[in-house]
Amino acid sequence: MSKKPIIVFEGIEGSGKSHHISVVSKYLTKKKITHIKIREPGGNVSSEKIRRLILNNKSNFNKNTDLLLYLAARSENINTIESSYKKKVILIDRFTDSTIAYQHIGMGVDINLIKILNKFLLKNIKVDFTFLNLVNKQNLYSRLKKRKSLNRYDKFDMSFYNKVQKGFVKISKVNKKKYQLVNSNLDIKKNEQLILNTIDQLIK
Template sequence: MTPGLFITFEGIDGAGKSSHIEALAAALRGAGRSVTVTREPGGTPLAEKLRALLLGEPMDALTEALLVFAARRDHLRQVIEPALARGDVVLCDRYTDATFAYQGGGRGFDWDLLSILERMAQTGLALQPDLMREPDLTLWFDLPPAMAAQRLATARAPDRFESQDEAFFTRVAQAYARRAQAAPQRFARLDAAQPREAVWAELRQVLAQRGWLPAAVAQGGGA
């Protein structure tokens, strides 16, 4: 059986990452892979309820972090691990890097405590009892916070995070850079300030270089 792959999409709000997830799913399916598309926080009935609380209710940074990791634990057990076990490519809109970026960077929450919560939530799973589940690849859509703010200004009514000021998103972006520096083999930085087609081409090339997307597909058309 073809082994599963776990690919996450990360970046500050407004970076445009979500628009590429379905396009990559279609490309991978066209290459013969089974694909599961999901998101965090969310992905299960319980985790979606926790997402609604997180995005809509006032709370401090510790409460945010606990809710995020509780949702992640359920998501791993119910969706991510079973999909990987059957050989799917799992495409996830945000994962643990977002927690370090938003709660650790944006909110200024203790990085070491987040690391403890990370290990608690992401180990002890029945399928991987001794390993912490990390992505095989993280696609980081890197965008200057000022440009992200311009994009968000024309978007839907903002949630608790989207409504934060530019200084908040600057800290978030810096935290993403810190995570990428700590795991360069896992992260692939995409220049999200480019036109959408250019970002899509860059993304396809990243997958092709790892042998996860055939060259003919990687050279193909738009998102």
């Protein structure tokens, strides 16, 4: 594995992935390890414009349009990723697994279409490690209630989130060595340390 890996944080809403990626970014900054942190959708000016369109509560796209918009946002991020690939640690809040879990497993979009488009966009770029954050129903809803505003993807019913989360777990089982499951129902400080310990192993 590269000592400048691509590390992805995955999970459904309220699972803590955005919190943990922020903690890791601060940790790497403190250790003076060069890195970039991006999110999907989003990550640069153009991608953030697409993000606002996708997540807007007034938007009502069909599942194929959603897929293409997410991948359009990813396309805008590819240059950013390519310019840092193998040169800096790359932290990504959601990536290709989210597309499969949400758009294919959750919404039923053709998996072959997703794979073809991802292969076209990513070329030789490969994720080195993924932290998969898991959350139960009670904590998911309690955390969403604390948010100042909810976007379109914060408002699905629990059956959808269950399907997506099970999809993430299924994906992780294909290559267990490249995944670490994080039970975000446990103490957050313990999970932070668990993740940072793994980060040390990935970049040392």
